[in-house]
Amino acid sequence: xxxxxxxxxxxxxxxxxxxxxxxxxxxxxxxxxxxxxxxxxxxxxxxxxxxxxxxxxxxxxxxxxxxxxxxxxxxxxxxxxxxxxxxxxxxxxxxxxxxxxxxxxxxxxxxxxxxxxxxxxxxxxxxxxxxxxxxxxxxxxxxxxxxxxxxxxxxxxxxxxxxxxxxxxxxxxxxxxxxxxxxxxxxxxxxxxxxxxxxxxxxxxxxxxxxxxxxxxxxxxxxxxxxxxxxxxxxxxxxxxxxxxxxxxxxxxxxxxxxxxxxxxxxxxxxxxxxxxxxxxxxxxxxxxxxxxxxxxxxxxxxxxxxxxxxxxxxxxxxxxxxxxxxxxxxxxxxxxxxxxxxxxxxxxxxxxxxxxxxxxxxxxxxxxxxx
Amino acid sequence: xxxxxxxxxxxxxxxxxxxxxxxxxxxxxxxxxxxxxxxxxxxxxxxxxxxxxxxxxxxxxxxxxxxxxxxxxxxxxxxxxxxxxxxxxxxxxxxxxxx
Numbered sequence: 001x002x003x004x005x006x007x008x009x010x011x012x013x014x015x016x017x018x019x020x021x022x023x024x025x026x027x028x029x030x031x032x033x034x035x036x037x038x039x040x041x042x043x044x045x046x047x048x049x050x051x052x053x054x055x056x057x058x059x060x061x062x063x064x065x066x067x068x069x070x071x072x073x074x075x076x077x078x079x080x081x082x083x084x085x086x087x088x089x090x091x092x093x094x095x096x097x098x099x100x101x102x103x104x105x106x107x108x109x110x111x112x113x114x115x116x117x118x119x120x121x122x123x124x125x126x127x128x129x130x131x132x133x134x135x136x137x138x139x140x141x142x143x144x145x146x147x148x149x150x151x152x153x154x155x156x157x158x159x160x161x162x163x164x165x166x167x168x169x170x171x172x173x174x175x176x177x178x179x180x181x182x183x184x185x186x187x188x189x190x191x192x193x194x195x196x197x198x199x200x201x202x203x204x205x206x207x208x209x210x211x212x213x214x215x216x217x218x219x220x221x222x223x224x225x226x227x228x229x230x231x232x233x234x235x236x237x238x239x240x241x242x243x244x245x246x247x248x249x250x251x252x253x254x255x256x257x258x259x260x261x262x263x264x265x266x267x268x269x270x271x272x273x274x275x276x277x278x279x280x281x282x283x284x285x286x287x288x289x290x291x292x293x294x295x296x297x298x299x300x301x302x303x304x305x306x307x308x309x310x311x312x313x314x315x316x317x318x319x320x321x322x323x324x325x326x327x328x329x330x331x332x333x334x335x336x337x338x339x340x341x342x343x344x345x346x347x348x349x350x351x352x353x354x355x356x357x358x359x360x361x362x363x364x365x366x367x368x369x370x371x372x
Numbered sequence: 373x374x375x376x377x378x379x380x381x382x383x384x385x386x387x388x389x390x391x392x393x394x395x396x397x398x399x400x401x402x403x404x405x406x407x408x409x410x411x412x413x414x415x416x417x418x419x420x421x422x423x424x425x426x427x428x429x430x431x432x433x434x435x436x437x438x439x440x441x442x443x444x445x446x447x448x449x450x451x452x453x454x455x456x457x458x459x460x461x462x463x464x465x466x467x468x469x470x471x
Contacts, residue, residue, distance in 0.1 A: 014448075027447040034448055072381075072467075181467075228381065228438055228467045229445075269468065273435030 029223050029280035057216045060091035063171040068096040070113030073177030097165045100129035102137020128165040145333040151263040156320045166213040174215040181224040184283045185268040187290040203290035211313045381466035387419045409452040436468040
């Protein structure tokens with residue numbers, strides 16, 4: 001497959017497979033095509049447009065919030081959404097919605113990026129914070145619970161925070177920048193954890209239609225590699241002569257969250273990246289497998305109801321956020337995490353616990369007795 | 373050989389938070405060419421100040437790190453076998469962070 005050894009560095013023996021005029025700049029992982037930068041931009045934007053139209057993600061006149069963290073996916077999403085909205089007249093009212101988890105040295109910096117995006121793209125911005133909503137910042141939470149399971153808290157709280165922000169903005173939909181790599185990781189993660197309920201939902205391009213605010217993922221089939229390459233500009237290039245530079249370098253923030261290294265998802269991510277190297281199509285193929293899973297009718301699935309404490313959507317008596325908050329406020333940081341004993345309110349039931357891959361419990365299990 | 377190396381996507385943190393490095397790489401004795409493989413080894417020794425496993429895995433870059441040579445994906449020029457010339461620009465971007 002790799003003919004690299006025979007191609008001279010300038011790759012002059014090949015031209016872009018689409019226009020046949022320009023030198024290729026990128027090898028697309030999805031199709032293995034060699035494509036020049038201009039064609040890449042066109043194809044990238046057109047494919048996203050087709051995903052939006054083909055899956056009927058929006059209706060004209062809708063108010064749509066873009067979940068914006070300042071990172072690469074959401075910045076490119078904000079740019080592409082506003083560009084396509086203009087070019088194809090989707091007729092949408094777009095907003096930027098950001099969550100401030102209260103992580104010093106990480107979130108405060110990335111929020112500066114979103115504030116710049118607000119100006120650069122002309123989209124109104126709303127920021128919601130954990131402190132306002134829950135009375136706790138992530139820094140405070142980590143001080144209490146330590147460095148394991150942070151992502152469990154943060155992820156659960158963020159989901160609700162986005163819904164509350166979206167309700168405040170009175171939007172009809174929320175879009176997030178989850179890309180193909182993310183979704184493939186999620187499929188694997190849910191298989192590894194035996195989380196059948198999530199497995200059945202995680203590949204849907206639109207979710208939560210029966211909940212407060214539906215959310216969709218226009219980048220569902222877009223490779224992370226392409227999202228990263230998209231904003232790179234020609235400006236720094238010294239050797240070549242290009243006549244166009246319509247693409248301005250997109251401003252995004254890129255550092256790993258300081259609390260993330262222990263997240264279980266990291267293992268799935270490493271694995272997906274190794275797979276991509278050997279067979280790049282594996283990512284979209286995993287998504288396709290995920291889309292075609294059917295849950296056996298004899299499997300008991302959780303029923304959806306509402307949280308008794310806050311009214312949020314929940315399959316248990318209390319929603320996860322309330323359980324976690326209760327734990328924090330009562331000084332029981334393990335409440336709702338992994339296996340717990342002796343809980344009075346019955347929220348530490350099996351289904352709950354299975355949804356949290358507590359890394360510590362893997363290490364302490366004897367070989368052959370893993371049942372998380 | 374004079375080259376310009378750029379680190380993005382958070383990789384700059386491994387090189388004292390400096391994004392752009394103008395470097396002069398010595399070729400191995402007797403060799404006239406510099407390949408990406410040689411360059412990577414050189415970078416790991418000379419520029420990466422901490423956590424080298426975030427940049428490289430074995431002989432090549434860690435999966436999830438993109439490499440562009442003169443704005444072109446290195447997959448087009450042979451990855452590790454890509455030969456470099458004077459004044460080339462090599463960009464390393466990590467994709468492994470939140471979006």
